[in-house]
Amino acid sequence: MTIVIEQPGSGIEVERKKSENDEKELVIKNGGGFAVPNSNTFGHNFRDYDVASARQEGVENFYRTNHIYQTYDFVKKMREEYAKLNRAEMSIWECCELLNEVVDESDPDLDEPQIEHLLQTAEAIRKDYPHEDWLHLTALIHDLGKVLHLPAFGGLPQWAVVGDTFPVGCAFDPSIVHFKYLKENPDFNNPEYDTKYGVYSEGCGLDNVMMSWGHDDYMYLVAKGNHTSLPSAGLFVIRYHSFYALHRAGAYKYLMNKEDKENLKWLQIFNKYDLYSKSKVRIDVEKVKPYYLSLINKYFPSKLKW
């Protein structure tokens, strides 16, 4: 799948074109509806991790713990453990409902239950990209991995579930939120990991890179392990949506391969809706539910292993 962005930034309309080898080619065009708000619900800039606010201290404490404990060894263990998918059986929608219980301690911009955020993101992106149904569904499910915090899924602490993600196994980039706390991470001075490439190599592809453990990679494992038919761009969005050092700051680009670079364009579009749709405006769940159920039915089996 090839993606051509004509005017990156607020790309809004997508056209499908036939390419020579008859594969569908997605062409992203600019011009669309979603207006990025000037400030978040609390009257501050989005993702301002330093401004004094009701959430600032809790968020900073969250990152302190997250940065100390997310080591290469920890991530490796978690990936192996959760790839087993032996904790629960349920549908995608059941999981959306479970998320009603979870409030994300890492988020300076939102203090609503997660189900609101899922629907706000999906509905906003649906308005601007009406024909990309895979993107609507990707938005709906991108944060479902936060169930890791619930007892039935291991009751992981927030630092192992939410927050921005970053590669482990190579040097931490200073653009990572609250970078200073990474200096207390045991990997920080480990000679195996503290160089630009660490255990990786140029262009090795993100699929070969271990990311700090949390809801992104977990949901990717669930989607992949249950044989979703979502396109690779959808899986990429799910897996790397918290990797702000890459999709915002442009760090770690040298680890990407060709496919990653194509998929990154979709992630950057998605991020606008993920971040800026956070608000107190509620979505009528019952009204939109039939539409999302039809998408779930199209791209996933009725019951999934979690």
Ligand SMILES: O[C@H]1[C@H](O)[C@@H](O)[C@H](O)[C@@H](O)[C@H]1O
């Ligand atoms: O869902 C989470 C959450 O909103 C965090 O605050 C943010 O740091 C992550 O990137 C995101 O994936």
Ligand SMILES: [Fe+2]
């Ligand atoms: Fe997320």
Ligand SMILES: [Fe+2]
């Ligand atoms: Fe999100």
